[in-house]
Amino acid sequence: MINFASLDLSYIKDLISYVITNWYVILPVAVFFYLLPNIVEPLTIFGLGFLLGAVYVQPLVFNFVGKFYPEIVTLFNQNSTIIIIIFAILFGIILYGLYKSLIFIGSMALAFVGVLFIFNTFAGPEFGWYIRIAVGLIIGIIAGSFSVKNSAKFVGFVAVAVSSFVISVVSLAFIKSYLFKFNDFIFLWAILILSLIIFFLRINLLWRKDK
Structure with a gap:
């Protein structure tokens, strides 16, 4: 039998302490993602691309172009804020597109390899290589499409779980x-129970909307 009193919960306590200390920043974000979990994925990926575009891509492009066409860079620097925003938005869109493409390609490849493995393991020689490849491609495309369609649900599921924890702690x-x-023991158990209640209430509402 597990002795809960002997467990090392220092990491959990540090995490809870961090959430409580910075609640005024973390709580609004948690509530936002708790109420709107379906936009977590595009918002996160686009936001990352936006930051990379503004902080890394735009200076990199300007440095490269400046070696050959310094007058263009000088002209753009006069409207640097607008140019940075344009680069950030474009790269955010590009990164989100690449993200979806990678999910599709990765899922398709895994499904394709899985189908070939099943054929090679259980099927006889009557199934030619062209049949195996055709079936693998069909299953792969279906798997890739399904993964792209449901990736937001998985990310939203995680967002609701984390948000429930933050809301419960605060x-x-x-x-x-x-x-x-x-005492702290009751506090930790209360956080766990309340987090689960809040989590399942939100997930239940999301499932009802999907039906």
Whole structure:
């Protein structure tokens, strides 16, 4: 039988302490993603591309172009803010497109290899190589399309779980500070239980919308 009192929960306590200390920043984001989990994936990928485009890609392109056409860079520098925003938006869109493509290609490749493995393991020689490749490609395309379609759901699922934890921590921390005093053991269990309740309530609503 597991002795919960002997478990090392220092990491969890540090994480909870971090959330409580920075609740004014973390809580609004958690509530936003809790209420709108379906936009987490595009928002995250686009946001990453936006930052990379502004911080890395735009200076890299300007340095390269400046070696050959310095007058163009000088002209663009007069409207640097607008140029940076344009680069950031374009790279955000490009990165999101590449992300979806990689999901499709990766899922298709895994399914294709899996089909070939099944054929090579269980099927007889009556199935020629062209049949195996054709079936593998068909299954691969289906798997790739399914993965692209449902990738947002998986990311949203994770976002709801993390958001539920943050909301529970902050809510119970306020209760502990201003309403009821209880020890850390009860506090941790309360966070776990409340997180699960909040999580399943939101997931249940999302499932109903999908039906």
